[in-house]
Amino acid sequence: MTPARVLLAEPSAPVANALRGFLSGKYAVRIARTEEEALALLGSEGAELVVASQSALFDGEGLCAALKSRVASPAVVLVYPPDESEADARSSAAGAEGCLVGPLKAGTVLSCVKNVLRLHSLEALVLPPVPGQAEDGGEPELTAQTSADFQTFRSLLVREVKRSRRFRYPVSLAIVGLDGFDNVLAPEEIERLRVLSTSVVELLVGALREVDLIAPYRVASWVAFLPHTPLGGAQEAAARMQDALSGLGETFVTVSVGVATHDPLHTSGPLSFGALVDAAEEALGTARNEGGNRIVVAGASGGGRRKKSRISIA
DSSP states (O other), X not given: OOOOEEEEEOSOHHXXXXXXXXXXXXXXXXXXXXXXXXXXXXXXXXXXXXXXXXXXXXXXXXXXXXXXXXXXXXXXXEEEOTTOSOHHHHHHHHTOXXXXXXXXXXXXXXXXXXXXXXXXXXXXHHSOOOTTOOTTSSOOSOOSTTSHHHHHHHHXXXXXHHHHHHHTOOEEEEEEEEETGGGTSOGGGHHHHHHHHHHHHHXXXXXXXXXXXXXXXXXXXXXXEEETOOHHHHHHHHHHHHHHGGGOOSEEEEEEEEEEEEOTTTOOSOOOHHHHHHHHHHHHHHHHHTTSSEEEETTOSSOOEEOSSOEEEO
């Protein structure tokens, strides 16, 4: 039987070598020293499991969140330093299947890796296909999550999160969604959805700064990462994105935006991209549940700001 492939994403040579010593002989082990190298190795060689460090030198949580945004992603185990007391909560927020807290011991590492790989393989057997993914392994009907734009977005995002953690500047994330979009286009009109998605991305890019990152996210939604952006700036960017879509027209729908911000000066705890995504998604869900056509900030009370005018989407 071919051994499972394990990628160790770890900047420290002594730690990486210790982990490789624990796993060699049972698994095919490769080592990446940076987030970019990890993404490159996964793209060229693949892996069933990624064991990623979370520290001041390596943003394993950001790497995990980037991997989990893919249609098919490897299992991820995050490794935290001995003084981390919230490892379970942080790894879960990032989307990881498991976590380890130092000091690392061979038995603990082997047990964790074995169990995570077993659960991951079982999930692949019992979970239904991801919506939009072709069951025969061919091209998916809708490739928003796997588009070249989102691949670039993930790579740039890992670096931006790392910088924001190092230099302690505020960052925000916004998810823009079309309200009730499933009722606008029939299944046979999927090609119109492709064309529309391209047009929307172009309009949203025009509403943002050059340093901002934008990419298709899920069906009829887009994610924007806004570096050096506190809450007030994120709300302004969200309003600009709403306004940018007002030039499309024919079938009436509305646009909602969920916003999440991490400001080191006002937010306790470390920056987690996974937590930002979850918070922005929850805010977008709140906006839609309150009637749509509004901007909602994660954690804010009293509902969101409703946009008075309706927009039309072809």
